[in-house]
Amino acid sequence: MKIGKLLLFVLSLALLVILVVYFVNQKDEQQTPDVSVTQPSDTKDNETNPQNVSEIDENLTNDPENSSGEEEPIDTMEPTPSASPTVEPDTDAKSVSVIVNPDYKLPDNYEPEDLVYPDVRFIFDEKIEKRMLRKEAAEALEKMFEAAEVDGIYLAGVSAYRSHSTQTALFNRYVERDGYEKAKTYSAEPGTSEHETGLAIDVTSSDGKCAAQDCFGGTVEAVWLENNAADYGFIIRYPNGKEEITGYKYEPWHIRYVGVELAKHIDEEALTLEEYYNVSPVKR
Numbered sequence: 001m002k003i004g005k006l007l008l009f010v011l012s013l014a015l016l017v018i019l020v021v022y023f024v025n026q027k028d029e030q031q032t033p034d035v036s037v038t039q040p041s042d043t044k045d046n047e048t049n050p051q052n053v054s055e056i057d058e059n060l061t062n063d064p065e066n067s068s069g070e071e072e073p074i075d076t077m078e079p080t081p082s083a084s085p086t087v088e089p090d091t092d093a094k095s096v097s098v099i100v101n102p103d104y105k106l107p108d109n110y111e112p113e114d115l116v117y118p119d120v121r122f123i124f125d126e127k128i129e130k131r132m133l134r135k136e137a138a139e140a141l142e143k144m145f146e147a148a149e150v151d152g153i154y155l156a157g158v159s160a161y162r163s164h165s166t167q168t169a170l171f172n173r174y175v176e177r178d179g180y181e182k183a184k185t186y187s188a189e190p191g192t193s194e195h196e197t198g199l200a201i202d203v204t205s206s207d208g209k210c211a212a213q214d215c216f217g218g219t220v221e222a223v224w225l226e227n228n229a230a231d232y233g234f235i236i237r238y239p240n241g242k243e244e245i246t247g248y249k250y251e252p253w254h255i256r257y258v259g260v261e262l263a264k265h266i267d268e269e270a271l272t273l274e275e276y277y278n279v280s281p282v283k284r
């Protein structure tokens with residue numbers, strides 16, 4: 001009898017344990033799906049609810065294990081692409097991106113080594129100095145004039161290369177006539193004219209009516225140059241509205257070869273060469 005009672009007690013105890021284990025298991029099973037359901041919904045809320053997002057951000061930054069160094073580089077890197085990097089002014093006379101202005105003079109008696117006669121129309125026939133350009137600029141000019149003709153625009157060269165001695169003679173003539181102070185307002189002092197680099201040329205329409213004159217502005221040829229010159233590596237060197245920076249009045253006819261990449265950048269950002277190199281405005 002005693003053994004029977006004990007057996008019954010043990011059996012009922014075992015049954016109780018089994019029941020308890022069963023219910024605990026069932027409770028766990030009910031909770032597990034609950035957790036898996038609430039977790040995604042929580043994260044979804046966090047993505048869409050700004051309040052939750054800021055909570056998460058706070059949690060992240062407060063969490064000592066989450067190194068704040070991971071976030072900082074992102075913050076410091078963000079402004080970098082928009083900030084324009086400082087480009088050192090190119091003062092190498094032989095470089096196509098050289099800056100030449102009254103503050104940045106060419107070396108005395110600089111003469112380009114690769115001057116050629118570009119095969120394009122000029123408003124004169126003679127094969128003389130002012131018809132020449134450096135090879136790279138000459139080839140770019142030929143391509144540009146060809147492309148213009150496809151668009152029904154007929155350009156002509158007016159004046160390209162000017163040697164140091166020619167610029168000196170020209171400037172001295174103006175000084176004799178008008179005095180130094182006045183002469184330097186409209187003519188470049190020797191060593192400061194872009195024409196001495198062999199990379200600049202004055203262009204006009206094929207009729208030559210407004211050669212190097214204000215009336216060239218607004219002509220179909222001037223508009224075509226504004227829109228297309230950069231594709232061939234040329235910039236309008238003295239743009240309208242930038243007189244205070246370049247020191248020159250608007251010269252829609254004076255184009256300067258700087259290479260396609262730089263020309264496109266300067267054109268897209270509406271810069272002058274002075275602004276690109278972040279140098280002081282030219283005082284004349």
Ligand SMILES: [Zn+2]
Nearest residue numbers: 200201202254
């Ligand atoms: Zn010019």
